[in-house]
Amino acid sequence: MNDAVTKPETKVKTRVRTKVERPRLYKVILVNDDFTPREFVVSVLKAEFRMTEDEAYKVMITAHRRGVCVVAVFTKDVAETKATRATDAGRANGYPLLFTTEPEE
Ligand code: TYC
Numbered sequence: 001m002n003d004a005v006t007k008p009e010t011k012v013k014t015r016v017r018t019k020v021e022r023p024r025l026y027k028v029i030l031v032n033d034d035f036t037p038r039e040f041v042v043s044v045l046k047a048e049f050r051m052t053e054d055e056a057y058k059v060m061i062t063a064h065r066r067g068v069c070v071v072a073v074f075t076k077d078v079a080e081t082k083a084t085r086a087t088d089a090g091r092a093n094g095y096p097l098l099f100t101t102e103p104e105e
Contacts, residue, residue, distance in 0.1 A: 025104045026079035028071040028086075030063040036095040038064070044097065045071065048086040073104060 028049075030041070038060055045056035049071055063069035074082065083099035090097025 023075050025073040026076050026101045027073050027104055028079050028083050029100045029102060030059060030069045030071050031098040031100060032063045032067050033096045033098065036090055036097040040093065040095060041097065044086050044089050048082055048089065
């Protein structure tokens with residue numbers, strides 16, 4: 001049993017290199033219009049994006065003055081869901097309020 005000649009061992013090593021990449025982030029953008037009341041925009045920003053009154057007012061007034069304002073950045077799914085829900089909140093009240101998404105560079 002105790003052989004003088006032993007088999008050479010064959011060892012196969014597989015090195016697993018785990019590549020971790022951050023998910024691409026998407027901006028939610030608030031678009032100005034001439035019809036949605038300011039207070040309504042502020043209320044949607046507070047409800048959907050968990051903003052304070054002051055934060056929401058600043059975002060609303062920036063979109064009002066400049067045409068658009070970045071609200072926040074999220075992963076793709078979250079950005080699209082929030083933009084859709086916020087846009088739908090306007091539509092449900094008869095307003096053309098619009099939130100869009102676009103990838104960050
Ligand atoms: N411009 C609107 C008004 O004067 C208010 C408003 C601001 C609407 C921002 C949309 O994204 C918006 N009533």
